[in-house]
Amino acid sequence: MLSRFKSALMNAVGASELGLQYPNDSDSDAVTDYINSNLTIEVETKPYSRPSFLGLTNDETQVSADHRVRPIIVPRDLSRLPWCAGYAECINAGKSTWNEDQATATRGDLKLPDSNTTLPYVLFSMFDGHAGYQVALSARLYLHRVILERLLAIPSSILLNEEEDSLIKGRDLVIGAIELAYRQMDQMVEQQAQNGGGGCTAISILFLNGRLYAAGAGDSRAILVLGESERALTRDHTPDSESNRVRALGYLKGSDLLKGHFTSLEFKKRPLQRDLGSMVLYREPYMIGWAYKILTHPDLRFPLISGHGKRSRVMGTIGVTRGFGDHGLKAVNTGVSIKPFLSSQPEVQSLNLEDYNLSERDCIIVATDGLWDVVSDKDAANILRKTLAPDSPSLEYRLTMGAQELVQAARGRLVGRVWRGKPENPDDNEESALPMASVDDISVMVVPLYPYLCEHRQWIKTTQQERRYSTDGSQMQPNDAV
Known part of the structure; x- marks a missing residue:
């Protein structure tokens, strides 16, 4: 039974990519024990790197870490992100050697082990590291795999169930899977964090079975931009708010x-x-x-x-009061452990995308606090609307342009030795009137919503056709064949 569970997981996300380690247990109840346990994947410390979808060489990674210039980096190949989602980043102004933000995006088919159903999913995640880059890097490499593990443990009959009068709905178990995955990820980086690896905030956007799940732990934030309105999908977790x-x-x-x-x-x-x-x-x-x-x-x-x-x-x-890592963090001058007061539990919001009259310009902005510290939700939404409004160039380029404009708005420009933003009054060019810009790492994703909804509708249509053909074929009698 455990072998079948392993095979299902390998088929779902690709065995060559996964590199997971399972106990060598042949007992028939092993899979149940696995699901009920907090067994963790072994985390291997990796050398520093930027998100793989950027396609940076080692030399380009070094150039991207220029604190004086703070170049805005975008993917070389826009198609490496699902739906050509927009992405841009820039490093801090000297706060840390490396950009400690990390991001990842993956799409695939969740092959449910207890049925013949294959359910497409798309997952975006972003992490803001502190006191080191290791925990954020590990989260980038492993969190999506842990979330998929937990999703595979959900019975397909419940996962696909969205009936409002049901005691337990599929979305309830998806939310639970994300919550358990976040806790497991925190356990996975414990040794790494105790050895000076620091910690990170985390935010994940999952598209599954026609729904959007937005999970956040920390002060990175996702906002929903629909037409002329915008609203936060996640809540900042700070000592003040918690x-x-x-x-x-x-x-x-x-x-x-x-x-x-x-x-x-x-x-x-x-x-x-x-x-x-x-x-x-x-x-x-x-x-x-x-x-x-x-x-x-x-x-x-x-x-x-x-x-x-x-x-x-x-x-x-x-x-920050939520996220991964910080297991070895002690209060200044006391040696008292702070970790008991920090939580890895995300707050998760779920939306049925069919409830919204979506257009191709409706998006989610996902960003680290390098953006939100100096740009309000409303201003960010207005910048994105302005960038997406024209009909040219094509939308795939405008999404990236939108991410660039948001990073530029937060980073500002170097005036003397200080990074400054745009003045509220365009006629005000005095240095003292210029607002302070962000000196933190800044990472921004712009994720379109409409393409997923179109894909999901096509999946429903195809699945219904396959079921109908299967039913018709099973009802045919031998003498019906031509």
Whole structure:
């Protein structure tokens, strides 16, 4: 049985590409044990590289890492991305040696092991690394394989079921598969992360059975651009946005996790030694309002969550609360482990694409925070609409042009020694009036929606025809044959 499961997985994604390692177990219940376990694929540390669809040589990779010029890089062959999706990137302004963002795109046929059905899928993922590139690179190489493993474990009768009155729908199990895959990926990079490999945020866009699944863990973001409207498909996970979750864990397990160095309480203003014994405003996790308490010595500990917005930090150290890696990360000057407060669980949103009147200009923008730190959702959508509006050149080029324009808007230009964006007032050319541009790595994907919907409709038509022919053939009697 395990052999059949292995074969199904190899057929689904290509044995030569996969390189997975399974236990040598011949027991008939092995596949059940495998699905129920958290068994992980062995992660092999690879040398630094850029996304394979860019087609960069080693020399070109070196040139792309020029922090002074910050060249905007696009794929040489646009057809290497599904539907010629747009992609562009540029390196940071000296923050790290390499561009620590990574991205991948894959398409194939999910050959369900318990039926004759072959279900097409397309998967895009993007990762923003920090404190090293290794974890983001490993996620680029392995996450899509782990997601496919989990999808193959779903019975086809349920995976294909979208009846609204069903207790369990196919989309529920797909979401669960993505969530389990993210947790497994985090476990896979544990040793790598403990050895200084850092961590990364993650975002995945899966097209399967007529639906779009957008999964995000961290502060990379995907937005949906439909006609003249736009909305976020994922939510940023920062210490500020997840303050209650993080502080609640510290409140419940403070002695074990905070080690007497931090407090999970939030104060209206940072308490000082001179305030001891006085009444101060504070609140506990999950509180919306405020209360008064007498300030004591334990309240002077450093706050578990400090700062606000993009400046917020967990234990004064890290500015994202979800993603992969960071297993060896310690709070500054304390040695306290931060990993218990970081989650690999993505938030997943699912959309039925048939519910939308899609056109060829409707897209998803997927980008790391190098874009979103300086470009709003609305501005990004407007830039994309403006680029896609003309009828020429062909759409496949305009998608890439759209990604380029978005990267350019975030990167800006070098003015003196500082990267600056465009002024809000075109007549304002004074250096002091120019807004700051992003100095982070910037990666942007522009994924069109309409091509997948067309492909899915054709798949339904072909599948129905095959079933009809199969039924007609099985009902023929021997004397019916000509």
